[in-house]
Amino acid sequence: MSRNVEIKAKVKDHAKLVARAVELSGNRPVLLKQHDIFYESPKGRLKMRSVEENGVAKTELIWYDRPNVAGPKLSDFNKFDVPAAILEDLKTTLKNSMGLIGEVKKVRTLVIFEQTRIHIDQVEGLGDFMELEVCLKPEESLEDGQKIAEKLRADLGVAEDDLLTDAYMDMLKRL
Numbered sequence: 001m002s003r004n005v006e007i008k009a010k011v012k013d014h015a016k017l018v019a020r021a022v023e024l025s026g027n028r029p030v031l032l033k034q035h036d037i038f039y040e041s042p043k044g045r046l047k048m049r050s051v052e053e054n055g056v057a058k059t060e061l062i063w064y065d066r067p068n069v070a071g072p073k074l075s076d077f078n079k080f081d082v083p084a085a086i087l088e089d090l091k092t093t094l095k096n097s098m099g100l101i102g103e104v105k106k107v108r109t110l111v112i113f114e115q116t117r118i119h120i121d122q123v124e125g126l127g128d129f130m131e132l133e134v135c136l137k138p139e140e141s142l143e144d145g146q147k148i149a150e151k152l153r154a155d156l157g158v159a160e161d162d163l164l165t166d167a168y169m170d171m172l173k174r175l
Contacts, residue, residue: 002079003136005072005145007153009162011120011128018109018120020156025113029120032108038101038169039094045167046098048082048091059087068170070163072134072146104168116152123168125175130158 011017018029033052038045044065051058059082066075082090105124110117119131132152134145153160164171 001076003145004075004077005132005134005136005142005149006066006075007072007130007132007149008164008167009130009153009158010164011130011158012162014120014122014128017130017156017158018111021109021111021113021118021120024152024155025111025118027112030110032110034104034106034108036104036106036169037091038103040099040101044076045169046094047169048094059084061090068165068167070165071160072149074142074145075133102169102172104172106168113152114148116148118152118156121168126168126171129164129168130156 022029030053035050037048039047041063044063046061046063049060049062051060060079061082062077062079064075064077066073107122109120111120112118115135115137117131117133117135119133121129121131123129132149134148134152136142136145
């Protein structure tokens with residue numbers, strides 16, 4: 001199982017945050033279109049993610065479990081690529097067996113900074129957000145990841161007051 005430490009926050013100025021992430025990382029941003037379908041899950045969350053990058057599409061099934069708390073939090077996850085040949089049958093099977101919760105559509109600007117994925121998202125129906133995903137190495141602790149995430153959050157100029165607890169799906173369900 002893979003582990004990362006995540007932070008999610010509201011974004012006040014999308015373009016400014018992208019520019020700051022690029023400046024800090026020295027890497028070019030990658031634009032992704034993502035469509036997540038969430039299924040009922042007895043533990044954690046289960047989503048089917050369709051991603052389009054430069055006109056190339058792929059689909060992943062992702063299970064993850066993390067607490068709904070503000071600030072850095074540990075997320076355990078598994079994911080695998082879904083072959084196009086079984087995609088529709090798998091969607092139908094998951095929908096029929098588990099039930100649908102909802103969908104999240106977003107345009108994601110991805111910037112890689114060392115071991116952290118900086119996501120600057122424009123979420124349909126919600127607005128602009130940022131996620132940091134610090135990919136933990138096997139020898140790294142939750143505390144190591146929290147320190148990395150907090151430092152990068154501060155370096156990006158994201159205020160503690162802008163931190164969020166919930167997933168996009170949770171926020172959309174409340175609308």
